[in-house]
Amino acid sequence: MLSINDLRASIEGKEILKGINLEVKPGEVHAIMGPNGSGKSTLASVLAGREEYEVTGGSVVFDGKDILELAPEERAAEGIFLAFQYPVEIPGVTTINFLKTAVNEIRKYKGESPLDAAQFLKMVREKAKLVSMNDSLLKRALNEGFSGGEKKRNEIFQMAVLEPKLAILDETDSGLDIDALRIVAEGVNSLRSPERSTIVVTHYQRLLDYIVPDYVHVLYKGRIVKSGPKELALELEEKGYDWIKAEVEAVG
Amino acid sequence: MSTETIDLKTRLITDFHAREAVMNGEASSEFHQKKRAGLARFEQLGFPSIKHEEWKYSNVRDLISVSYDFNADSSIGLAELEDLKVPAQEANILYFVNGRYNAELSTIISPVEKITISSLSEAYKNDPAKVASHFNELTKDAEDAFTALNTAFTQDGVFIHIPDNQSVEHPIILRFVSDAREKNVGSQPRNIISVGKNAHVKLAEAFRTLGDQRSFTNAVTEIHVAEEANVQYYKVQNESENAYHVGTTQVRMLDRSHFYAGTVTLNGKFTRNNLNIVLDGEHCDAHMYGLYFPDGSQHVDNHTVADHQKPNSESNELYKGILRDKSKGVFNGKIFVRPDAQKTNAFQSCKNIVLSPDATMNTKPQLEIFADDVKCSHGTTTGQIDEEALFYMRSRGISQPEAMSLLMFAFCADVVSQIKIDSVREYLENVITKKLASK
Numbered sequence: 290m291l292s293i294n295d296l297r298a299s300i301e302g303k304e305i306l307k308g309i310n311l312e313v314k315p316g317e318v319h320a321i322m323g324p325n326g327s328g329k330s331t332l333a334s335v336l337a338g339r340e341e342y343e344v345t346g347g348s349v350v351f352d353g354k355d356i357l358e359l360a361p362e363e364r365a366a367e368g369i370f371l372a373f374q375y376p377v378e379i380p381g382v383t384t385i386n387f388l389k390t391a392v393n394e395i396r397k398y399k400g401e402s403p404l405d406a407a408q409f410l411k412m413v414r415e416k417a418k419l420v421s422m423n424d425s426l427l428k429r430a431l432n433e434g435f436s437g438g439e440k441k442r443n444e445i446f447q448m449a450v451l452e453p454k455l456a457i458l459d460e461t462d463s464g465l466d467i468d469a470l471r472i473v474a475e476g477v478n479s480l481r482s483p484e485r486s487t488i489v490v491t492h493y494q495r496l497l498d499y500i501v502p503d504y505v506h507v508l509y510k511g512r513i514v515k516s517g518p519k520e521l522a523l524e525l526e527e528k529g530y531d532w533i534k535a536e537v538e539a540v541g
Numbered sequence: 542m543s544t545e546t547i548d549l550k551t552r553l554i555t556d557f558h559a560r561e562a563v564m565n566g567e568a569s570s571e572f573h574q575k576k577r578a579g580l581a582r583f584e585q586l587g588f589p590s591i592k593h594e595e596w597k598y599s600n601v602r603d604l605i606s607v608s609y610d611f612n613a614d615s616s617i618g619l620a621e622l623e624d625l626k627v628p629a630q631e632a633n634i635l636y637f638v639n640g641r642y643n644a645e646l647s648t649i650i651s652p653v654e655k656i657t658i659s660s661l662s663e664a665y666k667n668d669p670a671k672v673a674s675h676f677n678e679l680t681k682d683a684e685d686a687f688t689a690l691n692t693a694f695t696q697d698g699v700f701i702h703i704p705d706n707q708s709v710e711h712p713i714i715l716r717f718v719s720d721a722r723e724k725n726v727g728s729q730p731r732n733i734i735s736v737g738k739n740a741h742v743k744l745a746e747a748f749r750t751l752g753d754q755r756s757f758t759n760a761v762t763e764i765h766v767a768e769e770a771n772v773q774y775y776k777v778q779n780e781s782e783n784a785y786h787v788g789t790t791q792v793r794m795l796d797r798s799h800f801y802a803g804t805v806t807l808n809g810k811f812t813r814n815n816l817n818i819v820l821d822g823e824h825c826d827a828h829m830y831g832l833y834f835p836d837g838s839q840h841v842d843n844h845t846v847a848d849h850q851k852p853n854s855e856s857n858e859l860y861k862g863i864l865r866d867k868s869k870g871v872f873n874g875k876i877f878v879r880p881d882a883q884k885t886n887a888f889q890s891c892k893n894i895v896l897s898p899d900a901t902m903n904t905k906p907q908l909e910i911f912a913d914d915v916k917c918s919h920g921t922t923t924g925q926i927d928e929e930a931l932f933y934m935r936s937r938g939i940s941q942p943e944a945m946s947l948l949m950f951a952f953c954a955d956v957v958s959q960i961k962i963d964s965v966r967e968y969l970e971n972v973i974t975k976k977l978a979s980k
């Protein structure tokens with residue numbers, strides 16, 4: 290489904306991703322962990338198509354397509370979704386109107402007719418329930434004045450509406466209280482299927498208690514330096530990153 | 542000054558004297574004396590050059606380089622106006638074609654026995670003394686050549702008088718159409734609006750052009766807002782690529798009155814709007830909203846004044862602009878707080894999105910505060926479209942142009958939502974949506 294090969298990317302001349310390799314098969318959940326500043330959000334942004342980053346090498350193939358050639362909106366229409374670490378506030382555009390535009394733009398891309406208002410509302414209500422998203426938030430300007438937790442919940446709500454094939458969750462757990470964490474995780478899990486894959490970027494095991502990964506990767510200084518089964522996350526929680534850093538330095 | 546500029550000025554002055562010569566007794570009337578004073582003022586001031594502090598960024602050279610027919614007839618009928626229509630809800634609609642009232646096209650539905658809504662020319666026939674005394678009352682000290690010129694050449698416009706405690710149920714929509722299909726046309730409408738104590742009214746001035754020749758509109762509106770009155774006043778300019786527009790709205794507010802202005806410039810070659818509000822009362826509040834979208838080589842200049850003369854009043858201003866191509870925008874917002882005007886609150890903000898490296902925006906807030914116990918704030922921002930927001934929207938599948946227009950529409954929304962005449966607001970939403978989608 291997703292095949293990342295020796296991916297390199299820089300910003301303002303500074304190389305951040307220094308050769309990423311990652312294979313994600315349909316239905317799998319991959320967790321990406323790693324110290325602050327190691328490049329996790331950069332990887333997520335590059336996959337979603339943020340243009341500030343310059344891809345200097347490597348390839349990303351998604352469902353057989355080279356997505357590095359595609360605009361962000363085309364990637365979204367192909368089924369890639371990024372839940373932002375820092376969701377953006379957009380005054381003047383209501384969440385509901387924003388999503389309606391998104392849904393219909395994606396349908397247009399796929400050659401489908403737009404949903405009418407009633408169909409759309411029905412679908413949105415169901416999804417909102419799924420992540421316990423308050424109706425009043427939908428009518429407010431997108432993320433404007435939302436609490437940290439509300440913003441994260443809104444990301445998952447959007448994901449539920451757009452039903453992507455590949456969801457990349459960038460620290461969706463940070464800022465969530467314990468109940469919200471469970472609700473968000475349940476939302477993610479309810480979308481799991483043999484065709485859908487998820488990349489979960491997180492610093493904490495507690496999210497992985499709910500969204501159990503098939504693989505855990507450690508990203509450090511722009512490279513995936515260690516991969517393992519879900520137990521690796523527990524080990525990291527216990528021991529921190531020093532031992533991994535030491536391993537990396539030893540190899541040189 | 543080029544020879545052409547002398548030409549237009551001289552031509553106008555000559556024209557004035559020629560008209561005066563055939564006036565008979567009327568020349569000695571109070572009305573005409575005011576016009577003559579206007580001419581003298583214009584003669585003395587002349588058209589401003591960019592050396593004039595108030596015209597530094599707005600060059601009228603182009604505007605005055607040709608001549609205009611200020612008395613052009615027009616055969617315009619409803620059919621030709623169809624496209625130009627602001628869709629009407631039930632409203633009083635008054636048409637002015639090339640500056641003169643057109644009764645056939647107009648509909649007045651508010652009860653005439655309670656409220657005077659008529660053309661200035663008609664009002665003058667019925668009650669010359671009343672019209673003459675209101676005429677130029679608020680603008681008499683204006684140091685502005687265009688206002689003086691309008692005073693000298695006032696022929697028509699609207700005269701509205703709303704007695705105390707009356708609410709005008711239906712909005713009043715003034716449609717000014719320049720018929721520039723055959724030649725360069727000029728018009729100098731003067732609107733006099735007097736709103737009585739505790740009276741309420743919503744009105745809009747809409748400016749349109751027909752045809753490709755030049756049009757020059759030099760409009761002046763005087764609005765008297767008595768105690769406790771509530772006035773919503775909108776000006777919508779959607780003129781041609783060859784339309785030159787200079788306009789002044791002069792407002793005087795008395796105790797506990799409320800005044801809302803919305804000035805939206807959708808299209809026009811050269812636009813200069815002066816909105817001057819004198820808060821001559823306590824516990825008044827004045828609100829000024831503005832929006833402009835120049836593209837191509839269009840020029841939009843908004844000059845505003847909030848002049849606080851008495852204590853305990855508030856003014857609040859928000860202007861927004863989106864500039865494309867090689868367009869130019871100017872915003873100059875003056876706030877005066879006179880020595881008596883303690884406990885004044887005055888807020889001003891001007892925000893712009895500049896979408897092209899060749900477009901420019903000049904903003905100048907100007908605060909002159911002569912009282913000590915006041916709250917004033919002002920801020921201007923000029924930036925590009927928010928790239929973070931754009932990426933966020935695109936990452937959800939919204940195409941770049943669609944995301945841009947959503948963001949720009951959202952940018953305009955807090956001004957558009959202030960327009961409280963439904964048909965006018967809906968019209969603006971439509972035109973703005975189309976305009977934003979067009980590039």
Ligand SMILES: Nc1ncnc2c1ncn2[C@@H]1O[C@H](COP(=O)(O)OP(=O)(O)OP(=O)(O)O)[C@@H](O)[C@H]1O
Pocket residue numbers: 300301303305323324325326327328329330331332374
């Ligand atoms: N726009 C930018 N300009 C300059 N440097 C940047 C920019 N964006 C990211 N970086 C740098 O790239 C590096 C990786 O950042 P990134 O946000 O990907 O880290 P991260 O692994 O997500 O960290 P965290 O765990 O704190 O979220 C950091 O050193 C960061 O400062």
Ligand SMILES: [Mg+2]
Pocket residue numbers: 329330331374459460
């Ligand atoms: Mg990050």
